Structures are given as C-alpha cells and as structure tokens.
Amino acid sequence: MNAPQRTFAYAPGHDAVMRLRIVATGAVQGVGFRPFVHRLAVSEGLCGFVRNTGDGAVIEVEGDALALERFVARFDTELRHPAQVRERRIERMAACGDEAFAIAASTHERTQFAAVLPDLATCAECLDEIDDPANRRYRYPFTTCVHCGPRFSLIECAPYDRERTAMRRFTMCAACQAEYDDPASRRFHAETNACRRCGPRLALFDAHGRPICMDDDALGQAADALRAGAIVAMKGLGGFQLLADACNDAAVRLLRERKRRPSKPFAIMTPDFDAATALAQVGATEAALLRSAAAPIVLLRAREDAPALAPSVAPSLPWLGIMLPYTPLHHLLMKQLGFPIVATSGNRSGDPIVCDEREAIQTLHGVADLFLIHDRPIVHRVDDSVVRVVAGEPVVIRHARGYAPLVLATQAVDSRGASAVLALGGHGKSAVAAAAGQQIVLGPYIGDLDGSAARTAFAQGTNDMQRLFPMTSPAVACDTHPDYYSTQFAAKLAGEVRHVPHHVAHVLAGMADRGLEAEPVLGVAWDGSGYGGDGTVWGGEFIAVERNRSGYVYRRVAHVLPFRLPGGDAAMREPDRAAFGALHAVFGEAMWSKHVLPPVADAAPEARRVFNAMLARGVHAPLTSSAGRLFDAVSSILGVCRHSSFEGEAALALEAAASRSSQDFALAPAVLRTHANDGMLVADWTPTLAALVEASEAGVDAATLAAAFHDALAQLIADVVVQVTARAATRHVLLTGGCFQNERLASRALARLREAGFEAFTHGRVPPNDGGLAVGQALFATAATHAQCAEHEEKR
Template identity: 45%
Template sequence: MVIEANRATDQDEEVIGVALRVRGLVQGVGFRPTVWRLARKFELSGEVLNDGEGVLIRAWGSPRSLARFGDALVEERPPLARIDGIERMLLGGSEPQHGFRIVASEAGTITTGIVADAATCPDCRAEVQDPSNRRYRYPFTNCTHCGPRLSIVRAIPYDRASTSMVAFPMCEDCRAEYEDPGDRRFHAEPNACPVCGPRVWLEDVRGRELALERGEDAVAAAVRLIRAGFIVAIKGIGGFQLACDAANAEAVDQLRTRKRRYHKPFALMARDTAMVRAYADVTVEEARSLESSAGPIVIFDAATAGELLAPGVAPGQSTLGFMLPYTPLHHLLMRDLARPIVLTSGNLSDEPQCTQNDAARMKLKGVADYWLMHDRDIVNRLDDSVLRRIDGAPVLLRRARGFAPEPIRLPEGFAAAPRVLAMGAELKSTFCLVRGGEAIVSQHIGDLEEAATHSDFRAALDLYRRLFAFTPDAVAVDRHPDYLSTQWGRSIAFDEGARLIAVQHHHAHVAACLAEHGVPVSTRPVLGVVLDGLGLGDDGGLWGGEFLLCDYTRYERLASFEPVPLLGGAKAMREPWRNAFAHIEQVMGWERVAERYPDFAITRLLREKPVDQLRRMIATKLNSPLSSSAGRVFDAVAAVLGVYAEATSYEGQAAIEIEALAERGLGSAGDGYPCDIEEGAPLLIGWRAMWTALLRDLADGTAREIIAARFHIGLAKAVGRAACQLAARHGVETVALSGGVFQNRILLGAVAQLLRDAGLLVLKPRRFPANDGGLSLGQAVIAAAREIIGRDKAGS
C-alpha cells in the first residue's frame, strides 16, 4: 500500500534530494504520519518508511523547505517519540513525480528501539467514555499515542504481524483508520474495536463465563463484585492483577492471607489525582509523575487527616503507593468506584505474575473469587514501575512498564563498544544489552532464587535477543560464582564463544550511576559510596558498606563499614535478631549487655536463642562470614527496637519499617548517634559509640521514633564525613551514591546535602534503580569500557 500527498513545486526554486536517517524511538509512535503531514506542509516529494535502523526519509524540495522540514521533525515529533539523531545525505537522481508517500517497512539489521507501553491518552479516554462513539466502553481502545508496545511485540520492525494482535484481523472501519495518514490511528498496530478486536469476559472459580445482569457488561459486573467485597483477578496489559476494595478491611485481609503476602504494602489505584489527594499528600512534581504516559506507582506520604483505607493496605508504613488507570479497562473500572482499589500483582508471594489465561485459572485458584479475562496474548510480562521522590527528584525504585525497554544513549567514548550482554544479579534481576553506543536494560524481572522467576528471566532474554538480533561479543557477570545469573552467563559465553568478564558488585553500582549521568568513558576517578545488602568482595568477604575510588575500568576500596559476622549466612538476611546478636557480641559483648539490660525485649528474645552455639560459630568462623553490609546494620537496629526482630517476610522490611519510625521522630532527634571513624586500609566506620548511645536511650525510655531518627542522622553524618575526608585526600570532586540502602529517603537526602555543602558534585541514580535492578547497566558499561581500553592499548 502506498499513501501519496501531492505537491506543487515552485519552478523557480532549486530542487535537491536528501535522505534523512532518523534514529531513536521512532516506530509505533505515529512518526511516519507526522513526516507525511510535514512533507505536505513544506511541499516536498519523496517517501518515508520503517526499517531495522529506525525511520528512513527520502525527500526532494528546495533547500529552505528541507531545512524547515528537518527542524519541524524535532519540534513537532509525536508525544511518545524520542529522536537520538538525524543523519543527512544528499541524494542523486531526479525528483519523483508521485508526491510524498508512506511505503511499506523494510527488513534489515535491527538497531531501532521499542517504545514502552504507554498509558491511555486523553483522546482515547474520551472515546471510551462517549456513548455516541463506536468504541464506547471498549477496553482495548488505543492509538499511536498510547497503548501496548513491548507487552505484545514479538519482532522488529514493529508491525501488526509482529505482535499478538495478528490474531485479530481489522474490520473495514479500523482498516480505514489504519491506512489514513491523517488519522491518529495510522499504523497503530494494536488498533481494534468491538467488532474485530479482543473481547473481555468474566469467569467464576470453575472457569464458567458469568451471565451478566441487564444493562451491564463484564467490566461493570466486575465493579459490582469489587463493591460487594470480592477479590477479582484482572488480566491487564502486562500480566494479571488482583483487585479488591481498598477500604474494605475484610477483603484486604483476605487477599493478604490468600496471596501469602502478609506485610508488604499493597499498591493502590485511584480514579484520578483528586482521589489520590483524599488519602495522600501530593506535590506538583509527584502529580506530574503520576499522570505521565509511563503511569507508574508513585509512593506518597499518607495524608495525616485523609480519608481512611483498610489498615492492611500498608501496615506499619507512613506512605501509600498509588497509580492511576493506565488502560481503558482500568478507566472503566475506576469510573464507577467511589474509593481506591488494591491492585497488586496476580501471583502468589515471590512468584512472577501470571500472564496466560490457563495459568491464571490454575495458580490464582483459591486467591481470586472471579476472573476478568480477555483473549489478547501477553507476549512479555511487565510489572508496574515504582517511583518515589527522594532528595528533591523523582527516583525509580522499580523500572518496568512504561519505561522498559527504552534504551539509554551511552556517554562519550562508548560508541565503539562491542556488543555486551550483562546478566545482572540474583535479586531484583534485570539484564542489559549494549550495542551501537546505547544500552537496553530489561524490565524488572524479580528474584532468581524463585524457579518460576528464573524461567521468566530466561524467556525474556531470549525474546530480547530475537527482537534485537543480538549475539554478544562479551558477557558480563557478577563476581559471585553462585549467582544463577553468573552461572547462566558463563554458559552463554562458553556456548557462543564470547569473552566472559566478571564485575565486582559495588563497582557495577557506581558505574551504572556514572553512565546514567553521561560521565564519559575517559573520566577521572570519582568516589563511589555504595550502601546495600551485600556483594562478593575482592577478599572473599561479603561487602555492603563501601567507599570506592573508581572509574569505569578500575576501583580501589578506600573505606567500609566495620565488618560483622553474618550468623547463619543467608538466614541473617531473613532473621534480624541474628544481626542484633552479632553486633552486640562484637562491639560490647553479649553477657555484658544481657546483664546490664535484662529487661530489654531483645535481651529476652536472644536468651531463647542458642547464643552459646552462635558464639562458637563466630569463634570458629563456621557459617558466619564477615560482612560490611549496610542493610544488616539496619536489621540489627530494627531488631533491638522490636521491629520484626524474629523474622521478616520480604527483603528490606525491617529497614523500611524503621525509616517510617524515624520519619515521625526527626523533629525531636537532635544531632544523632556518634559513629566511630577509624583510620586504616581501609578506613572503617565502626559501631561501638553508636550502640552505647542507642542502648542508653532505650534504657532511659526514649521513644522508638526518636531512637530510629537518631540512628539515621548519625549514620548519615558518619557517611558524609568519611566521604568528605576521602574526597579531599584523593583530590576527588564527584561522589556517586548508589545501592539499595540509598533508597532510604532520610539517609540519601542527608548524605547528599552534607556532600553538596562541602562543594562536591553528587550523582544519584534516578532513571535506573539504586538497588540491584540497575546493576546490569553497570556491569555492561564496565565490560564495554574494559574492551574499548584494552583494544586501544593493543593498537597503540
């Protein structure tokens, strides 16, 4: 099919031809119709097409018209488009006589990107709510400005035949829209309507389609059931979700019990920002993030005088995570609900969310009461992205739907990088592909310790490699040999003859931050401060509170937190009392503390534990490796304060809880607890002074909120002071802060401000998570930099 636009050429003007190669996110976003419209506006002839590299334009016209056309391409690009560059080359031959046309896509080497799934645009939302529109209440309404992308795509170029929409041939009306370059649905690959597109229906626990009441459709029936207190499984854009009335305490508690998610906060969906404001404090910037086309979950401070939700929505928290409807189906659900709903992933705890109908029927049996189903396949599972405002800026805590797989252009010097596959870590796993001077980081996949998640990781990587025709020259893995991602990366490197590059965990955290901020490959060393759970160090120990002097290829460990035994190894990550005992025994001695503070809850708890055996483990170094983990310090303090001392049900739970405690005590905390800074190689931040002051406060009856706040303030001051000392000593002007512990709002804000007050440039992760979700990007750029520099040295 060819679409033509006529042109009347001014015969007095010189006519030249140019080829414009447009690179970036320019497929599936209405870019070709924009080109066609602008070509008509500037009276050009020629053609535009999609291919494996992006969009190719061949245009003839006067030099002035072509220049104005080029400027307009950038200024009037479609809302979801991102132009990374436009290459211009003169064309020979005569001007075509067919006007300007849109021609079919061409195959070729794949270097273009895929646009992320986008929330419903205002025009489509209006159509769905308009009784006179043929798409009234149609849950799959979309156009080139919104709708599914990564979730349905199987190959590039992004055409309907390469998506799960190939199963739904368009009706005449939809085909007319699809073929009209003046329509916003021109080449909208998921375009559909009630006549020809996917359908939605409601099932009971036996898989039987429910008969609907007079005048209602399946979505309206689901609304009725949610109001009545039932739990409904909803097939969304990237996976199944579980919904219930967020103000119905019985329904929320039932969902927790059935899902086996006993403490972790639930995400919420509200009809609009006004509804969110009834429950949370919303800033202008947060509202902008909430209403963006990415449609993430945004973490807000709960309103002190807001409307009430069920206590089980976010137990122990002072924050609420809200999102707005991001598909027509969600808009239809929320239109007739007066209160927010819980909308959490459709899975059992720790498993990946279901994407297929049969799997959802089986796995969610016993969790959901009803299933709101549809028949469009989900090709690629996508969790909801999570964002929080920290230190004055929005920060991604989980990068998935709405953001992935949007590539990041790598900084100066990386254009010559080989093709690198980076495998990420064990928890919050992602992978990363580097090619052509850009990095493509996958969506959040989850914790590889869970077999189903590991399988999902492999399936997602296979899909990305097919999409981008990707064969790696090098494979980057974490240095920890037991990580499943490391083991699989080794296997890929061996099978495909790629170079294997092992990357230290905390170095990768720093490198990801540098790459995000455009720091060139030839950068001077920076000071990286990484606070996280743990990662394997050079000495075989488990690091986690680290100060590294580093660039992309090298690092030197200048300082760390004082290492403390990790009693029971992995058990210490789930049982905070173990960390409390290890700290008490090391810095003060268990018997002394037990004698001085016999009535402490932690003392009574530890007396029930096999402390003699634990002390022998420490003495003999049996299953008690030394660890400088920042996360375990938070666990130890939480246990002493009685916050989930016995066990946690999800990663970071104890730390999140004492951050919430500390928020309430900041106004009365004063200067915070002192921490020791001991010179040496490495310099150590120690805990004796902190524990002495904390236990004294606890004995004096000081409120837990104030103790938690003093711990945060004191730790921030110690980290900031150590970083300033090291920066001055080594002539460093830039400090990069990363690691999952820096997702703590109090800690990051305080440390960053101390460093800025000292005149240092502070870099923090924003577009990629500070936790292990950003690790694959860091691994990838380290491997790429080593390959570039090694090649340069070999050639010199």
C-alpha cells in the first residue's frame, strides 16, 4: 500500500483551537482502527468523532493545534497491523465546540472501494484466554477480538459493522456488551465479540445429520473419533474441512476413496510450529508465513528423519502442504489430539468447498462419519490459501483465506473517467476481480468451472463482488476462449464485454502484482494451454507489453516450437499423448524404435497405428506451443508419471524427480530460429529432447535427466530474452503462468536473467496460474475504457 503523506503541521499564527477532517482508506475496518483513533484522540485531550463509511473511515478531531500535530504524527507511527492506511487526506475545518470524542454511527457514503479485510488467524491474547481456566472464555471455540477472527467470510456489505455481518443474529450478553463499550478493552467495538453465554455454539451430528451432543462434548467426541480412524467434516472459518488422522494410512486411504481423489496431495495441520518443523524443513520465510495472520498452507520440503506420516498423504512427493491451527476451534482440537491431521477441503472432487451445514450433510453423506458444526453462518465461502517460497520470496498459489480479498493500487490508470470493470477470470482455478479508478480487488479462489455446483458458486461469487464493491454499469472482462464457462457467462451480463487474450492477461496480472503497470515489460507466459487465436494452443509465449494512449498494447515476440498433441485436451490426463507428439516432432515415425522409453515400450500395435495417423495428418492433433505439455511429455518419457488424476500432476512429479538428483548433467541447448514469414523468434527444443532420449537410452537415471531438463529450459528462457531484448527497450522481465509454480524452473530462470542484467520478477500476492487472470483482465479493460474516455474528452 502507498505510504500516507503528511499534509498538516502546526505553524505560528494558527488558532489555539482547530478542527481537522481526516479521510482514511485502506484496511481500516474490522481491525481495531476506530478504537485506536479513539484512544489516541482521548490521550491527547481532543474531541470529535471517528466513523466507518462505505469507503473506509472519516475522523474529525478538534483541539489545541500542538495536540493535533502530535495526534497526526502518532497516527502515522502507532497504527498496529493488520490495520493499514493506503491513503489519507487532511483538511482544516471550523471548530464545532465538541466536548468529547466518540465513535459515531457508520454511514454508507462511497466514492471508491472500501478495503474488506481477509479473515485473520487467532491472536496470542485470545489464545491465552482460551487456555486460562480462570477466564470466562476458557475453551470457547469462537473467541475473537479486534485483532483477529473472521472478517471477509462473515461480512454481508460495507461498512463493517455487526449488523452487516453474520454476527447480527447473536445478541451480546451484558459482559460482552461492557467490553464492546469500554475504550480500554481489546474488544472495544469488536464486531465479532461473543462468549459461551451469547455467541455461536458447537454441535456434533452423526453421518445422517442427527444431533449427538454439543459444546465441549461435541469437540471431545470428534477428537475421539479421529483417534479411532474416523473421518470428520468440520465447519471451519470459510467452509467445511474433511479431517483424518494423518498418521493413519488406512484412514487417509479411506478418505481418498470416498472423496474420489486418488493421488493429489492432502494438506495437513500440525498441533503447533514445533510439530511442523519436525516434519519439514522450515526456513525463515516459511516460518513467517506459517505464523502469519493469513496462516496459509505452506509447501515445505519433507524431512528425511521426520516422524512417520501416512504414505497416502502426499504419495511419492518430497513436499508437504502444512498449516498451523488458525481459529480457536482448530487450536482446541489440535491440542486435544496432539498429532497432525489431514485437513482438506470439504467437498467432493471437482466441487467447490461446502459452507452450509445442511448442504454438507447432504453433499458429504458417505464421505464423513461425523459432522462437527457451529451455528455462525458463513456468508462467503473461502478455502485455505496455498503459498510456496520461490527464489526466497512467497508466491501465492491459491488465493483464498487470509489473503482474499486483495486490494491492489494501480497508478497506471487515472481514477477520473475510467469505468468500472468486473473481470471473470478463466475456466480453471476461477476467481473474480472488480476494478474502479485506481483499485483492483481480487476475490477468493472458487475452483474449476466444470460442474453445476462450481458454476453456481461462480455466479454467487460475481454477485458477492458486486455487493461488496458496488459498481455502476461495469464493463465485463473475460478470456477470449469461447468454450470457457466464464466467457459464456460474460455474454449474459449487462454491459460491454471486453475479451482479453489469455497470456496477455497473465502478463498484466504479474505487472499489477509487482507495480510494473506503467513499465514496458517482456512477459514469459508459460502454462498448460490458452486460446491463441491462430488455430493453435498457446502456452510457451514471450509477449512484450507496454502502455500507450490507447491502453495496453502487446506483441508476441517469441514462442516455444509447437508440436502436435494427439487427442487435444485428452493429453491433460494422459501424458503419454504429449510424449508421442513431442517424440514425433524430434524423430518422426522413427520414434517407435525407442523401445527403452516407457510410453513407446507399452504402446500396443493398434495404438501406434492410430497415433501415427493422427500425428502425420494432423487429425484431432492440434499444434501447441505449451511448455506445460512439454513437461508432461518428458515426465512420461522418463517413466515418472504416465497418468494424471489432477491438473499438473505429471509436471509436479517431474519436479519431484529433479529434486532427487545428486549430479550435474547438461543437455544440448535449444536452438533459436527466426521465422521467415513474420520474424518471430522460435525456441526449438528438439535438440534438448533428442539429447535427453539418447542419455536415457544410455542408462542415465530419470532424476538426473529431469533436473537437466529443468535447467535447459531455464537457459532457454534466458537465451530468448537476451536475443529479443537486443532490439527492444525493456529490461523488465516477468515470469508468469502455471509453469512458474515450479520452484526449480522459476528460481533458475530468475537467476540466469538477473545474471544477464535484467530486472526479473515472478508473482507474489497474485497467483501466477489462472487464479490471477482476472487481475490482468481488469487492468487491460480499465486502461482501455480510460483511454476511450480520454479520447472522447479531447474531441469535445
């Protein structure tokens, strides 16, 4: 966020009594901001008020000029995280003669987006209370204060006041009301304030939805069931989680079978930080993430000497997704258990996370043995976030609880004249964004839009964004792929629809994330697939993007050599198909003589005939420049992963194999060629693959070759960038797209680019995968509409 600028100071000649009006925007609701201002004003002997508005907060403060100057200075230096002021404006007013300082009733006045805060992990003070037998909140699983607890998941509309949240159904008891009214209390104007007498309660239901017990008994019996190997569906902060003993392989395998999730890794929750460090290697950055208020799932390297986890938690992978307890309910349960548990999304494979108990009992019937629920409604479903450290910096992989909604300030668009934009993202890893003026807000991860439940959740997500961040007649931005559900949904909405090329949106999302909106940037956009618009499937692109008077202009300046993909989308589930296409590009029909390669060795005569025909004639075998499919091909060729049960499994397995390499091995580099027709630079990877096949036939192990392949592609990126930028102005290079979730590829490519003198970046807060597309779409459409407005004004 932008640092606030001082605009007031005492000067000789000022009146003895003055009044200031301060308008503050940013994270100023639901974070103890008004109590902070109240205590600050009272300590300086000042009068006036503070109130929430639809935009943020307004303060009017009156008193001695020197006291006002101290108030402003302390306001800037003493504000406590997670409260954060993005911008403030100060103006002098005539004194009104107020006699006290008050927290005034909220108003709905709005000129821009209010910052709706993400949900916050339980603070240390609240944890001390639930651990203290003498405290009235001892073992109360919904203990919160102004510094922690649910925010986004329970707000209905801004401004953030109790009557506009799911807590309005709970009337505070006398003791809680006294805390709420006491300026000295940590719960002064804490909108989620509650206790065992007046707040939400726990209940335990059996598999058929029949009540068993409540409160502490419910928690105790749920813990006993987990110890015995049962699967418990627990209503958490933003939805249900399916829980199982992570050390009990039979329980984990049963969960996989019931959820129909054969191999995708499960996240686990450990009782505390020490238990996490016993299981995985935790660096300083990872430790800060685990302990942060966002408390995401952090991808960590498993320790070889770790206590035994069930092998089915993360089959054949060297990484664990670990999170710490982040609500009082989680803390109480984990303290009672004392061992790690699987804590995965409460849904059936392919569906969005379930957030309502009635829906959970119906949807998860046959999956969960018990249901641990509470009666606080979840207004916005929000899954657990996932973060990975890449080249020493956190990269959000799944943007959800603790991070969503994310407010990005962009200086590339003047706030005057630009119409609002609702951006719908892609088809996979769907998320929605809203933009107005100089702000873009990215909502939480929804999921893939294949099933009816996911599409219902997507429609609800678009409605939620428009209710929380009201926009007048917004333009609608979406992908160019005609078969994406989000693209089809855009056509049903009122307003102008702007189609944004898939990989351009990837680059722009990273630019917005890294504050590069006004800079010329060379984007390296590598992913599984995206609509290219030229009859081929893109996914290994080098795209130059810059801003001019008409908005953002872009040019595809290089790409990975295309190869045929027999069966098209079927190759996403069957890496062998990608292998046949890549091998055919190198060897032609002679590829069938490479019997040492697993996909060739296992191909039946009829399969060889069919694939030969498809590849030779180009029938149902589209050309693709996808780097993601190239990773799949090598994963199959090396026998690392031949069948994918989830997106990216083959590439993830190849990265895992590379991490086990203990020796250096170099493959032939790619050859860069300039296409005669259009001057496009093409990175020909066939020498690299030919060398890999030759080495495999010679007996070089798969781990060594997997590592060498990653390193060869990192060098390919650097070589292309050097050649392309030799005739371009930019020194800014951005790595974007799902391929750069791969830590080895991203970190080595960044290192090579920086060694070559480039300012090289990848994503941080905005996911590099399709979960960030909506941000790029919003930036593109906002810049275009602003340019149109500016042109119109010039012609008037």
